[in-house]
Amino acid sequence: MQTVQFKNRDITIAGHLYLPQNLNGKAPAVVVVHPGGGVKEQTAGLYAKYLAENGFIALAYDASYQGESGGLPRFVEDPAVRVEDISAAIDFLVQQAQVDAERIGVLGICAGGGYAINATLFERRIKALATVSAVDINGLFRAGFGAEPVPALLGLMQNVAAQRNAEASGADELTIPYVPNSPEEFNEHTPEYAKEAHDYYRTPRAMHPNSPNKLLFKSVPKIFAFDAFSQVSDFLTQPALLIAGSKADTAYFSENVFKQIQGDNKELYWVDGATHVSLYDKDVARAVPKIAGFFTQNL
Numbered sequence: 001m002q003t004v005q006f007k008n009r010d011i012t013i014a015g016h017l018y019l020p021q022n023l024n025g026k027a028p029a030v031v032v033v034h035p036g037g038g039v040k041e042q043t044a045g046l047y048a049k050y051l052a053e054n055g056f057i058a059l060a061y062d063a064s065y066q067g068e069s070g071g072l073p074r075f076v077e078d079p080a081v082r083v084e085d086i087s088a089a090i091d092f093l094v095q096q097a098q099v100d101a102e103r104i105g106v107l108g109i110c111a112g113g114g115y116a117i118n119a120t121l122f123e124r125r126i127k128a129l130a131t132v133s134a135v136d137i138n139g140l141f142r143a144g145f146g147a148e149p150v151p152a153l154l155g156l157m158q159n160v161a162a163q164r165n166a167e168a169s170g171a172d173e174l175t176i177p178y179v180p181n182s183p184e185e186f187n188e189h190t191p192e193y194a195k196e197a198h199d200y201y202r203t204p205r206a207m208h209p210n211s212p213n214k215l216l217f218k219s220v221p222k223i224f225a226f227d228a229f230s231q232v233s234d235f236l237t238q239p240a241l242l243i244a245g246s247k248a249d250t251a252y253f254s255e256n257v258f259k260q261i262q263g264d265n266k267e268l269y270w271v272d273g274a275t276h277v278s279l280y281d282k283d284v285a286r287a288v289p290k291i292a293g294f295f296t297q298n299l
Contacts (some may be wrong), residue, residue, distance in 0.1 A: 001049070004059075006092035008085050014068035015061035015089070016040050018052035019098065028103035028299035029057040029096075031089045033112030035280075036077055036137055037178035037201065039067035039210045043109050043280035047132070047291075050284065051107070054292035056299075057099055059089055067210040075175055075212075077219040079115065079137060079226035086119040090126070103127060103299040107291065109280065111137040114228035117257060121235035128298035130241040130291050133276045135253045136228040141220070143191065157221055164218050175214040192249045196277035206281060232260040239265045239298040243287050245274030267294075 002017045020027060030051050034044035040060040048058035064081045065071035086106060094101040105128040108116025113134025120129045142153070163174050179197035180186060186195060200206045201213055242258055244251040258268040269290050274283040 001052075004092070006061075006088060008064055008081070008088035011064045012070040013061050013064065013085060013088060014040070015059055015092070016045055016048065017096075018045075018048045018058040018060070020052050020055050020057065023057075023098055025098075026100040027055065027057050027098060028105065028295065029059065029093045029099045030295060030299075031086055031093070031104070031106045031116075032058055032060040033082075033086060033106065033108040033116050034060065034063065035110030035112050037066075037211060037213060037215065038110075038112075039208055041208050042201075042206050042211065043284070044112070046281060046284055047107060047109065047288070050288040051292065051295070054288070054296075056292070056295060057093070057096070059093060061085070061089060062210070065216075073173055073216055075214040075216045075219075077137070077215055078222050079118075079228070080222070082111075082115045083119045086115065086126075087123050090123065094125070101125075105130065105295050105299050107132070109133060110135055110276070111140065114253075117232065117236065118226075118228045120238055120240075121231055126238060128239045128241075128295060129236070130243070130294055131254065131257075132243045132287060132291075133245065133248060133250060133254075133279050134242060134257065135250050136226075137223050138226050138228070139253065140250070141223050153224070157224075160218055160220050167218070174217040176217050177213045178215050179213060181213060193276040196275055200277050200280055229257055229260065232257055233262055236261050237263065239294070240267070241291065241294040242266070242268045243279065243290065244268065244270060245276060245279055245283065246270045246272050247274060248276040248279075250276045 032044045044060040048060040051058040062069040065076035106116045107130045113131035114136045242254040244254040
């Protein structure tokens with residue numbers, strides 16, 4: 001594994017580049033996109049490591065404004081920038097002597113899966129797409145706010161507007177958590193994936209100092225304005241593999257995308273008994289052979 005940097009416009013992106021052992025000549029490469037609030041040292045790095053063991057060059061990186069990457073203010077979740085991060089990662093890969101620029105794929109996990117799907121629609125350098133527990137962050141946030149009716153969500157936007165006014169006048173920037181910080185925050189409306197995410201991100205299981213569970217509050221309108229899947233039926237023509245756990249309460253996102261993809265070069269693969277978050281670590285070894293086989297066939 002090599003520590004690398006590349007640019008998304010004026011932001012320096014921090015990455016880990018995983019290389020196969022005994023690499024001889026050019027090899028196919030995969031960009032690995034982490035979940036919302038995650039960093040490269042967590043599930044994205046784990047998948048990248050396994051991909052390298054299967055003969056692929058794999059790049060995991062921290063999103064703009066997050067982790068070790070640059071960008072101010074911190075903890076922004078801007079879907080448009082997140083999608084552009086993927087193109088910037090490909091810009092980096094095609095400059096590497098070991099990378100076959102005609103054989104580049106993308107693997108996205110959770111919100112990273114939604115970003116990977118959206119990037120693949122128009123980034124034609126992506127030759128194959130794989131996702132794990134993919135979600136559209138817009139839909140996930142709507143569900144996370146209890147599927148509230150639009151008037152309530154408009155009220156949320158008013159709160160963001162008021163906070164922006166306050167910050168423009170000198171108030172401290174407000175952050176909110178991606179996932180519950182403690183089980184005491186669970187209630188009858190807390191979805192299972194959120195409870196699982198607490199156990200993953202906020203306990204020694206996968207806690208990392210660069211992943212502090214902070215989302216800049218004024219990111220929320222950017223998230224609600226984004227639709228990862230809106231043009232899938234028209235523009236997603238590359239081979240696609242969608243992996244979901246049979247017990248994942250977010251699996252409907254993968255089912256939705258699968259139905260929208262035209263043509264036959266697609267697969268929805270179920271990992272029996274797996275949940276949304278178990279595919280971040282506990283069930284990775286069960287998913288990797290399918291992913292490696294898919295990229296071997298399509299890159």
